[in-house]
Amino acid sequence: MNSVTTIDHVNSDLQRLAIQGGAAIFPEGPPPWPPVEEDILNVFRAIWSDGSWARYQAQHLEALEQQLMRQFETSHVALTCSGTVAVELALRGLKVGAGDEVILAGYDFPGNFRAIEALGATPVLTDIVPGGWSPDARLLDAAWSPRVRAVVVSHLHGDLAPMREICGWAAERGVRVVEDACQTPGGLVQGKAAGTWGDAGVISFGGSKLLTAGRGGAVLTHDAQVRQRIRIVNQRGNEAFPLSELQAAVLLPQLEKLAFRNQRRQQSVVRLVGKLAHVEGLTPAKIDGGPGVASYYKFGWLLDPAIIGKGGRDAFLTAVQAEGVAMGEGFRGFLRRGNRRCRMVGTLPASRIAAERTVLLHHPILLQGAEAIDRVARAIEKVLSAMYGS
Numbered sequence: 001m002n003s004v005t006t007i008d009h010v011n012s013d014l015q016r017l018a019i020q021g022g023a024a025i026f027p028e029g030p031p032p033w034p035p036v037e038e039d040i041l042n043v044f045r046a047i048w049s050d051g052s053w054a055r056y057q058a059q060h061l062e063a064l065e066q067q068l069m070r071q072f073e074t075s076h077v078a079l080t081c082s083g084t085v086a087v088e089l090a091l092r093g094l095k096v097g098a099g100d101e102v103i104l105a106g107y108d109f110p111g112n113f114r115a116i117e118a119l120g121a122t123p124v125l126t127d128i129v130p131g132g133w134s135p136d137a138r139l140l141d142a143a144w145s146p147r148v149r150a151v152v153v154s155h156l157h158g159d160l161a162p163m164r165e166i167c168g169w170a171a172e173r174g175v176r177v178v179e180d181a182c183q184t185p186g187g188l189v190q191g192k193a194a195g196t197w198g199d200a201g202v203i204s205f206g207g208s209k210l211l212t213a214g215r216g217g218a219v220l221t222h223d224a225q226v227r228q229r230i231r232i233v234n235q236r237g238n239e240a241f242p243l244s245e246l247q248a249a250v251l252l253p254q255l256e257k258l259a260f261r262n263q264r265r266q267q268s269v270v271r272l273v274g275k276l277a278h279v280e281g282l283t284p285a286k287i288d289g290g291p292g293v294a295s296y297y298k299f300g301w302l303l304d305p306a307i308i309g310k311g312g313r314d315a316f317l318t319a320v321q322a323e324g325v326a327m328g329e330g331f332r333g334f335l336r337r338g339n340r341r342c343r344m345v346g347t348l349p350a351s352r353i354a355a356e357r358t359v360l361l362h363h364p365i366l367l368q369g370a371e372a373i374d375r376v377a378r379a380i381e382k383v384l385s386a387m388y389g390s
């Protein structure tokens with residue numbers, strides 16, 4: 001055997017996809033979330049020894065509210081049992097009810113559609129901006145009617161909705177704004193904390209989220225009346241949708257680390273997008289936020305139609321996952337919802353594309369440093385070049 005064939009042999013083994021029996025780029029698989037850390041263990045010890053883990057009322061919920069108010073620069077916070085419930089309570093706080101319409105993007109978190117329905121209101125679906133995952137003021141206006149009482153606007157997959165223009169439009173139309181910042185806690189949108197632009201903003205403390213207590217959420221608002229209405233709905237003699245003292249206690253140390261971690265995640269995203277710039281087959285979320293402002297939960301790309309044609313998104317994701325990279329598909333969108341459940345504005349072409357072609361990188365790897373990011377880029381490039389058959 002001459003040396004050329006040996007090198008070819010080694011190369012082909014490195015190039016061969018893990019799914020075809022080649023070596024995986026991350027044989028150890030994706031990193032866990034949340035990381036195993038001493039400060040959280042110290043919380044567990046403290047709440048165990050002082051008994052606060054088992055109380056209806058101790059000091060942690062109050063401390064978390066105060067910390068969120070400072071860190072997110074908002075005047076009122078309502079803590080809830082989930083982000084999904086927080087969206088519903090935010091809408092209730094804005095007096096959305098039966099017979100009202102609420103504008104929502106045709107591509108969004110499924111719970112947001114149901115939160116609107118839960119109030120007896122009707123979702124009015126508008127499109128998202130092509131190439132991204134969020135609507136803008138023009139698209140919201142296309143869905144307006146005199147029955148529209150509120151909009152729910154989400155920042156998704158690294159893409160940010162232009163809140164200044166959206167809130168300006170909403171003020172002119174007399175429409176209330178719920179800003180869903182569940183995927184962007186601690187990020188800035190046009191210079192202001194995500195979740196503080198609208199009449200009410202929502203963040204999540206769900207198990208996969210950047211701040212996690214397994215479950216939980218919060219409504220942020222500047223409007224004391226909104227806070228008061230939520231309080232009334234939430235307290236039916238007891239808290240109806242509570243966050244617990246135990247959950248609040250484990251969130252506090254995570255809030256301290258949020259800004260630093262967001263910065264590291266942002267550096268990783270910038271590096272990854274740079275490494276993949278020459279790679280054909282996928283287009284990333286726009287990342288023109290500037291330093292220190294972004295918050296990345298699941299970073300998004302749209303796969304090119306050519307890739308969709310060659311085996312499809314499932315084949316791409318199965319191959320990337322076999323390399324040990326935590327990538328998954330986006331939301332399914334609301335395109336198949338019947339017109340008895342919602343009003344649809346046009347055919348929502350960009351929402352359809354997002355539903356069919358979105359792939360998302362889960363955030364834990366973004367805290368792993370440059371070497372890990374370079375390996376993610378290699379895994380994606382390896383899979384795409386195999387799918388293109390070049």
Ligand SMILES: *Cc1c(COP(=O)(O)O)cnc(C)c1O
Nearest residue numbers: 082083084109154182204205206
């Ligand atoms: C996670 C998420 C929510 C709320 O999720 P919960 O799991 O109920 O806390 C809401 N909106 C978006 C966009 C999300 O990603």
